[in-house]
Amino acid sequence: MKILISNDDGYRARGILALREALTGLAELTVVAPDRNKSGASNSLTLDVPLRVTRVETDSYFVTGTPTDCVHLAISGLFDFEHDMVVSGINDGENLGDDVLYSGTVAAAVEGRFLGLPTLAFSLLRPESGEADYSAAAKVARMMVEHLLAHPLDRSMILNVNVPHRPFGELRGFATTRLGHRHRSERVTASDDPRGRKVYWVGPAGSEQDGGPGTDFHAVANGYVSVTPLQTDLTRHAALDTVSRWLGELER
Secondary structure (H helix, E strand, C coil): CEEEECCCCCCCHHHHHHHHHHCCCCCEEEEECCCCCCCCCCCCCCCCCCCCCEEECCCCECCCCCHHHHHHHHCCCCCCCCCCCEEEEEECCCCCHHHHHHCCHHHHHHHHHHHHCCCCEEEEEECCCCCCCCCCHHHHHHHHHHHHHCCCCCCCCCEEECCCCCHHHHHHCEECCEEEECCCCCCCCCCCCCCCCEEEEEECCCCCEECCCCCCHHHHHHCEEEEEEEECCCCHHHHHHHHHHHHHCCCC
């Protein structure tokens, strides 16, 4: 059994180091992660320049690209062996609701799914103050990966896991959730660089708009590990008839 580990915070991030340590002994592990923080990279592939891969230590590599690049390379020819699972994380910060559309952590898992492997993405909510403690999230990751190895799910399913920032003993359990929704993001912040030229910072994500019972927002707020099954089919199937009627009116 071989597991590929990746993330979007970079190969030196505390979260991926905690994840690797937690999964040690479950399978043969290979780490392929970005050379630097690539948060918000989503599912982007680098197509305009070649990618470079550097071996850091035995079975650990960094790539001059995105999380999707890392997983794509690792599964599609970087190695002379096949992986059996992709585990992404542990992300520094939550990936709830609309976050999954931007998240490089989730994107790494999605790429694994595109290439036919079972995948999980783990994220840890940021603490209100101080440094993040990854110990509880690491233990959750170990439990879930071990369970998935023993009891496989459909390979088309991606599990997006968010862990509240609290000691493991204070977690209230696991909750199967759907994605909530956020309000629109805050406005961009404009400032001047040292030469007086205008620069802009993307504003922070909006607060939850749809965060009621059943959502990932509600679960983590109440101390549960949120586990949301994701799919890559973005078709809004319930709207197909509506759009067909709308197009029919257009053709008249």
